[in-house]
Amino acid sequence: MSATLTSRIAAEHAAVAHGLPSGIVSPPQRRQAIEQLLERGLPSPRDDAWKYANLRSLERASFAAAPRPTVPELALPPPIEGFDRYVLVDGHLHETASARLGRTGGVDVTRDAAAAPANPGPGSQALRLALLNEAFAVDALRIEATPEAHARGIEIVAVATADASVGASYPRLRIELAPGARLQLVERHLGTGAAASLVNAAVDITVGAGAALEHARLQDCSPRTTWLDSLRACLAADARYHLTSVAIGSQSARSSLEVLLEGADAQLALDAVSVADGSQVHDAYALVRHRGRASRTRHVFRGISAGRARVACNSHAVVEAGAVGVDTRQSLRGLLAGREAEIDLRPQLEIYTDDVRCSHGATAGKLDETMLFYLLSRGLDPAVARALLEWAFLEDVIARLPIPSLRAQLERRLADHRHDPLLDRELLQ
């Protein structure tokens, strides 16, 4: 991305800064974010961590928060039983469509000024776009789970409606789990209509000692959207974090994750699915840093690239000196389902101590001919056989989602996306 673009962003920010709510991000903090952006520059394909992302639409975007929309009716997905829903439209909290703010069932949900700072630390090249969120965010949700929070789940639905030429959505979340707390969190990113929206989300997560966060994310924005996301998480000793991430929508989607396993015996499970068709570009980047002794990570990625789409996944595990007993496993698999489709996989290990067990595997290719032959020999027609195998490929990840009603919704959505006749007819009845 050019220096001209960063200068334009700075100029447009200066023009709108006075109207941005100081209660969400303070003006000095916003200014500092812009200064850092000018210093570091925007990512470009020349940066190794951004090699496969498509950020060209930023050149055409207007850098201001989208105005509060006046959408009377929102077509939202069915609610999930036992979850309180909060809706952000173009980054603004939609109060009538949202549950009440405040404390319920051991979970505090507030629009807190401290719902900051999703600010990348020094050297964090992958989270640079969080600076844009910091500079332009107009609303923020802070979710704090106490040890009493057991039964209640939280669902965040972020809907993008505005065209990028008008302004962008900057959803901003801070999730904090106190020691011993348990929380189920569902985060959906959706779009409406044919608008070419720009979404730039920032999520900051802290999981306290012995706490457990179950986090499911669905990115299903409208087909012309550019979706960018920066998620940072820090896990204390014995903390558990399970993130299931499903990417289906958007013209161009880039998800950047940085997770620090700071405490001993912390555990992280990343399960991700990405399904792209047409000319979509999906790029998932995850940097996991093991600092705590005997911390563990499992990263499973399954991507299907059809049409002329590109699906990329970069899983980078770092084991710091002194982090003995670490166990990290990465399994990245890509399926090419289109003549001009592309899969790019980078399972990376960076290890600075000897007492570790680290492994990774990556495969890319078409459906297994032997499996296909078996199904055809059992009388299935080719389209159904392919669909069934693709389904099995994705179920590696989806089956691990422990929220049954959401899993059913996701399975149906994936079936629709792949125009899957078998799943429509039989499996999902």
Next chain:
Amino acid sequence: MTETSTDLESLVSRTYQHGFVTDIESVSFPPGIDEDVVRRLSRIKREPSFLTEWRLKALRHWLTMREPHWGHARYEPIDYQAISYYSAPKINADAPKSLEEVDPKLLATYEKLGVPLHERARLAGVAVDAIFDSVSVATTFRERLARAGVVFCPFSEGVQTHPEIIEQYLGSVVPHTDNFYAALNSAVFSDGSFVYVPKGTRCPMELSSYFRINAAKSGQFERTLIIADAGSHVSYLEGCSAPKRDENQLHAAVVELVALDDAHIKYSTVQNWYPGDEQGRGGIFNFVTKRGDCRGRNSRISWTQVETGAAITWKYPSCVLRGEGSIGEFYSVATVNNHQQADTGTKMIHIAPNTRSTIISKGISAGQGQGTYRGLVKILPGAHGARNFTQCDSLLMGARCGAHTFPYVEVKNPTATVEHEASTSRISEDQLFYCLQRGISQEDAVNMIVSGFCKAVFKELPMEFAVEANNLLAVSLEGAVG
């Protein structure tokens, strides 16, 4: 086992044994690089004008480039104007025509290194091209090779005798614009080996080059070009060493391989440049560009490397699979100990249909060494039915070393199959326990396990060099065992 373990034990107690300096008269350019230096070098070599112009183009391009720093290595900035770009043993106006005319001190040096230039060469059945600082001093068995039609000579001689082949192929695999070090090499390369194997010829013996840096404050920039014509086969091995010095010295080589229809080139390297001392002082900076072009149908290029030396290694022997059904292979063992840093791997670029590649990489990190595997497997849209298998394993010996794996898998054809697997761990406690309870000492046990870890690569080396590689491995891990 006992014999092997005794050998290894004795080797473990040894340090870098090729670190002596030969006191020999040499001619060196003063430090610095500019167009005059390049012209002077070209004039000394009596090169045709096309080559002088090519060098100058490379220099002009190099001056516009920036040194790459994306490798996983840290080092002080290099002052390229403080390096002498030409150093050669002082010889008569005419190059030696036979071994008898070579300075006895040089021959003694190669004897010390164990490089077979005399009778031992005949026993080993290996033709050797020995390169001292910047020039080739002796090439053996040329007559026998000539009878088979094989050209094996110093690069500078090849320029005189086969200028048309050099002009056709030089820079066709690694262009002078390829990267910073390749551009520098293209401007100032001084010698190297030139091999041409004619159609349908199986080279009657192993070919070998031995590179030796001797002079202080000099760099070595050799260039090797191997062309295997249709249906031919050649196996080539290179080795290297350098004196122990507290300063860092630069080695920036380029190797270009061209395999035409049904040709097979096997290129093996046992790299033993001076790695620096235990505190990380001195050692060679080994920044090398090696690439093979499988230009013909069903051609095959195999790279095998055992990297035990050098303070910093930056090297990615690659295959461009351009011919239908061509095969690329990469087998590597890279060890780092003390303060060594190695960023090495390969690139397999699949362009044509039904191309295949295999990558087997074994990294061993000890002391405070940092070892990195960096590899690219790229399947382009036209590579229908392409296949790749990659396995890269790392072994860690010590709490302060590092092992890093950075693979890139890029697939643009839906009929291709790419598989990559990797693991990193320390020596298995179970294996060690088993050996110890059979009465094997800890050092022997570790050496044996390490040797087994590398077996898949060593079996690809010509036999006599596999023994040398195994010994080198034990030496390079000296002090790490236990």
